Amino acid sequence: MTDTNGQHDIDDLIKLFDDTFRVRENTVLVRGEDEPIYLPADAQHPQHRIIFAHGFYASALHEIAHWCIAGRQRRQLVDYGYWYHPDGRDEAEQAAFEKVEAKPQAVEWALSIAAGFTFNVSVDNLSGVPVDRQAFRRRVYDELCRYYARGFPPRAELFMQRLSAYYGTTFQLPQAA
Numbered sequence: 001m002t003d004t005n006g007q008h009d010i011d012d013l014i015k016l017f018d019d020t021f022r023v024r025e026n027t028v029l030v031r032g033e034d035e036p037i038y039l040p041a042d043a044q045h046p047q048h049r050i051i052f053a054h055g056f057y058a059s060a061l062h063e064i065a066h067w068c069i070a071g072r073q074r075r076q077l078v079d080y081g082y083w084y085h086p087d088g089r090d091e092a093e094q095a096a097f098e099k100v101e102a103k104p105q106a107v108e109w110a111l112s113i114a115a116g117f118t119f120n121v122s123v124d125n126l127s128g129v130p131v132d133r134q135a136f137r138r139r140v141y142d143e144l145c146r147y148y149a150r151g152f153p154p155r156a157e158l159f160m161q162r163l164s165a166y167y168g169t170t171f172q173l174p175q176a177a
Helices: 010-021 057-069 091-115 133-150 154-167
Strands: 027-031 037-039 048-052
Touching: 010 027, 010 057, 010 154, 027 057, 037 057, 048 057, 057 091, 057 154, 091 133, 091 154
Parallel strands: 027 048
Antiparallel strands: 037 048
16 A cells, blocks of 8 residues: 555555564564554464554554554553553543653654654544644654654664665654644
């Protein structure tokens, strides 16, 4: 599946990820049918699997970002042991979602820049309380700037380098959100 500008084929992203992390981290990227999920290796599957939604490039980058942040112990748990309340969250649930999502979405933004792919924040609450997307985008941008100043998680940094090399991009921090 290729994105709308015809430049980002999901099979290329899967190959880049697998070539980078299949052996090093025993982890593969898998096109899923429905909701994304991370599944650690088990008796039936010898490799950890990052399963992203519907073959979407943005979904794959988002799920990779979560994996890049998760520590070794969390990567032994289904979906890293985190809670997820689906679409339809109330105000408190949405605030909790945005609090935990700012960092992975900042890493996703960095991966998107490295791939030359357009990034959009995801508030992931279409049928819940109204959300201030611009305020959340600023929060994600602030996290992106902190990562830029302090350094990205090692797996994110490595994959950013692979994406930049493949797509011929140079990482530049975007203008303020």
